[in-house]
Amino acid sequence: MSRYVSARVVQLIFIIFFISIVAFLLVHLLPGDPTLAILGPNDTAQARAELLKQLGLNRPLPVQYWTWITNVFRGNLGISFLTHQTVSNAIGVAFPIDLELIIVSQLLAFIVSIPLSLIAALRPNRLFDRIATTSTYGMLAVPTFVVAVILVLLFAVKIHIFPATGFNPLAQGLGPNLKSVLLPSISLAVGSVAIYYRLLRADMIATLQEDFITMARAKGLSTPYILIRHALRPSSFALLAGAGLSIGSLFTGAFVVEILFQLPGIGFQLIQAIDSRDYLVVQGMALVAAIAYVVINFGVDILFTFLDPRVRRG
Amino acid sequence: MSPRRRRPHLVFPDASELEEPLLDVQDLRTYFHTARGVVKANDGVSFTLNRGKTLGVVGESGSGKTVLTRSIMGLLPNIQLERSGSVRFAGHELTSLTAHQLRDVWGTQMAVIFQDPMTALNPVVRVDRQLTESLRIRLGLDRRAAHDTAIALLGSVGIPAPEQRMRNYPHELSGGMRQRVMIAIALACGPKLVLADEPTTGLDVTLQAQILDLLASLQRERSMGMILVTHDLGVVANRADDIAVMYAGRIVEQAPTKDLFSHTRMPYTEALLRSIPRLADPSHTRLRAIPGRPPDLASLPDGCPFAPRCPYAQDRCLTDDPPPRTAGAGHLFRCWFPVGSPEGEDALARNVAAGVPAALAFTGALAGAAISVTTVSVTATAVVTGSLAPDASLVPPAVPLVVPPVVPPVVSPGPAEGANGDATAGES
Numbered sequence: 001m002s003r004y005v006s007a008r009v010v011q012l013i014f015i016i017f018f019i020s021i022v023a024f025l026l027v028h029l030l031p032g033d034p035t036l037a038i039l040g041p042n043d044t045a046q047a048r049a050e051l052l053k054q055l056g057l058n059r060p061l062p063v064q065y066w067t068w069i070t071n072v073f074r075g076n077l078g079i080s081f082l083t084h085q086t087v088s089n090a091i092g093v094a095f096p097i098d099l100e101l102i103i104v105s106q107l108l109a110f111i112v113s114i115p116l117s118l119i120a121a122l123r124p125n126r127l128f129d130r131i132a133t134t135s136t137y138g139m140l141a142v143p144t145f146v147v148a149v150i151l152v153l154l155f156a157v158k159i160h161i162f163p164a165t166g167f168n169p170l171a172q173g174l175g176p177n178l179k180s181v182l183l184p185s186i187s188l189a190v191g192s193v194a195i196y197y198r199l200l201r202a203d204m205i206a207t208l209q210e211d212f213i214t215m216a217r218a219k220g221l222s223t224p225y226i227l228i229r230h231a232l233r234p235s236s237f238a239l240l241a242g243a244g245l246s247i248g249s250l251f252t253g254a255f256v257v258e259i260l261f262q263l264p265g266i267g268f269q270l271i272q273a274i275d276s277r278d279y280l281v282v283q284g285m286a287l288v289a290a291i292a293y294v295v296i297n298f299g300v301d302i303l304f305t306f307l308d309p310r311v312r313r314g
Numbered sequence: 315m316s317p318r319r320r321r322p323h324l325v326f327p328d329a330s331e332l333e334e335p336l337l338d339v340q341d342l343r344t345y346f347h348t349a350r351g352v353v354k355a356n357d358g359v360s361f362t363l364n365r366g367k368t369l370g371v372v373g374e375s376g377s378g379k380t381v382l383t384r385s386i387m388g389l390l391p392n393i394q395l396e397r398s399g400s401v402r403f404a405g406h407e408l409t410s411l412t413a414h415q416l417r418d419v420w421g422t423q424m425a426v427i428f429q430d431p432m433t434a435l436n437p438v439v440r441v442d443r444q445l446t447e448s449l450r451i452r453l454g455l456d457r458r459a460a461h462d463t464a465i466a467l468l469g470s471v472g473i474p475a476p477e478q479r480m481r482n483y484p485h486e487l488s489g490g491m492r493q494r495v496m497i498a499i500a501l502a503c504g505p506k507l508v509l510a511d512e513p514t515t516g517l518d519v520t521l522q523a524q525i526l527d528l529l530a531s532l533q534r535e536r537s538m539g540m541i542l543v544t545h546d547l548g549v550v551a552n553r554a555d556d557i558a559v560m561y562a563g564r565i566v567e568q569a570p571t572k573d574l575f576s577h578t579r580m581p582y583t584e585a586l587l588r589s590i591p592r593l594a595d596p597s598h599t600r601l602r603a604i605p606g607r608p609p610d611l612a613s614l615p616d617g618c619p620f621a622p623r624c625p626y627a628q629d630r631c632l633t634d635d636p637p638p639r640t641a642g643a644g645h646l647f648r649c650w651f652p653v654g655s656p657e658g659e660d661a662l663a664r665n666v667a668a669g670v671p672a673a674l675a676f677t678g679a680l681a682g683a684a685i686s687v688t689t690v691s692v693t694a695t696a697v698v699t700g701s702l703a704p705d706a707s708l709v710p711p712a713v714p715l716v717v718p719p720v721v722p723p724v725v726s727p728g729p730a731e732g733a734n735g736d737a738t739a740g741e742s
């Protein structure tokens with residue numbers, strides 16, 4: 001088992017190294033003067049000259065990469081020429097927002113999709129399954145922003161129980177914090193529910209045909225017990241893999257919801273920075289999002305070894 | 315979800331106080347409504363089984379043996395299923411019980427041993443929980459007691475170092491060990507009846523013998539009834555009290571074991587006897603094929619379902635379905651031209667003379683069988699004398715047809731097997 005994990009860790013390090021190179025090249029291979037990219041169009045010639053010397057921008061690329069990556073490790077990702085904030089500060093604001101959005105939305109998605117698929121798989125193509133399948137299909141078809149707008153209209157405009165926009169950090173108390181993320185989380189969860197439902201339902205139907213399920217029934221165990229203690233785990237591999245991909249991509253993919261609800265998450269800031277050619281912010285946000293993506297999917301791979309003992313070898 | 319004891323709703327008399335047979339199956343029909351039509355997997359099956367006795371159920375692949383065991387238990391999924399007839403078990407009519415009530419029967423009264431422990435054991439659950447969950451939920455034992463009972467059970471099925479095996483996953487055990495675990499699980503709650511569905515297929519001959527002996531001794535200890543399903547007459551030859559031969563979803567011949575071998579009536583049974591693997595065969599040889607295929611259960615022919623393959627078949631067999639007939643106490647068969655009867659001999663002779671392929675193949679096979687059989691050791695368990703061959707000009711002389719013991723003498727289980735191939739469970 002430890003051998004498997006350490007092999008995966010080595011792989012992870014290589015992938016992150018590769019990501020860092022891509023992020024580095026993002027700024028340094030832009031056509032034209034890299035100082036223009038870093039400092040923006042409005043800065044003085046003197047500032048440009050200083051930066052050129054400081055970063056050694058005329059030196060070979062590997063040396064430049066080394067300078068940059070050591071800075072990254074010190075938490076120094078540069079300064080946004082628009083806001084004059086450090087990029088690491090911006091990330092420090094954005095990352096927790098995404099983390100919370102993801103945790104809340106995915107918890108909601110699991111809470112809804114798992115029981116739905118368990119019940120539907122018990123009697124495939126019967127009434128419950130048909131209703132659940134059709135309605136999740138519908139959920140998949142409605143774009144996230146439409147869900148968000150409807151939710152805002154209902155819960156923020158008509159009955160004022162949730163704020164329409166803005167983020168309240170946890171520091172302001174759990175209540176206001178949750179209130180500010182609940183509507184955006186529901187908007188995000190809707191799409192995930194549909195996907196998770198389909199993944200788990202399909203595997204669950206297949207698992208319920210297995211001999212070991214008949215065997216469990218022949219022991220006189222109850223249906224809920226069999227579903228949860230015998231069928232769920234061997235049916236959850238596709239679900240887990242799907243969840244890994246979907247959660248990983250939400251770090252940037254949540255931008256529509258973040259813009260609608262004015263939550264300064266990674267996606268939101270990334271779009272803004274691209275729009276204003278604030279390249280250091282683009283670089284920093286992209287780096288964080290990409291690393292989060294691979295780390296989450298690494299976590300999923302490790303989880304697999306717990307779910308399926310047959311993977312645990314060596 | 316923590317295991318909570320389930321309170322029983324049905325009352326079962328002690329098996330020893332039971333006046334009726336332990337299991338009484340009457341005219342059981344199990345039909346599947348499929349896109350291809352109605353598959354008549356069991357078409358009027360009847361038999362009784364007394365406490366502590368063994369019924370061997372023998373038949374080719376697809377004859378409905380597995381469906382029979384599932385149908386008796388009421389374990390079949392309810393979709394597109396049509397089931398009728400009566401299954402009386404320990405004073406209860408199982409066919410009229412609700413799914414909820416049936417749970418009182420499963421595990422504690424009636425247990426099943428599956429053909430393939432690799433697929434019947436949950437691959438992601440340790441032996442520990444697969445064994446203790448029914449002890450805790452069905453018998454209400456606490457964690458400690460369930461653990462101790464489980465270890466004792468593993469010991470009683472001949473598993474060395476049971477504490478360690480408890481922590482293993484099924485894939486970490488050898489095939490023989492897995493089958494033993496499966497038996498331990500089936501017997502955990504002390505059932506009165508075990509349905510063993512080809513419990514030794516896929517195991518080598520030595521292991522097969524060990525597992526069957528183990529089952530027999532556990533059965534004796536607990537005076538359980540057992541239905542031993544197999545495709546191999548040799549397996550049940552010296553282990554069953556009665557044998558039911560299934561063909562196309564029906565019991566075509568049923569008799570006390572000795573009687574079945576010595577006074578075979580059904581041409582199909584006779585053909586099966588021919589197909590018993592011999593000692594010289596490689597261990598996994600399946601039935602030496604009876605020429606032809608069993609009929610499609612979704613479109614059964616009018617007359618006798620065996621007619622297209624039967625060396626004795628006459629015109630009548632193609633149109634009229636033979637009803638059950640008796641031949642002595644407890645001996646039933648369904649045939650118009652039974653083996654060993656004047657009509658039968660006459661029918662076979664006519665077919666051979668007419669050059670009917672099934673008959674020619676049969677008499678040829680008889681010669682082959684007779685020759686190879688004479689080389690078999692004398693430890694034979696059942697001998698069928700030459701009543702098959704009344705006319706020396708048609709069939710070879712009456713050479714004793716021997717049912718060889720497929721298995722070598724009893725070896726004490728655990729250690730012998732543990733020594734050769736159970737090492738997969740080793741520490742990693």
Ligand SMILES: Nc1ncnc2c1ncn2[C@@H]1O[C@H](COP(=O)(O)OP(=O)(O)OP(=O)(O)O)[C@@H](O)[C@H]1O
Nearest residue numbers: 346353355374375376377378379380381382545611
């Ligand atoms: N759920 C089902 N739906 C439709 N047909 C079925 C179903 N289950 C079994 N059958 C059919 O019933 C017939 C009998 O199957 P069964 O599994 O009982 O055979 P068997 O005697 O156990 O054979 P084997 O020796 O291969 O295990 C087969 O033709 C099979 O295709």
Ligand code: SF4
Nearest residue numbers: 618621624631649650
């Ligand atoms: S002789 Fe006729 S009735 Fe008897 S098994 Fe053959 S085909 Fe069936």
Ligand SMILES: [Mg+2]
Nearest residue numbers: 379380381511
């Ligand atoms: Mg079968």
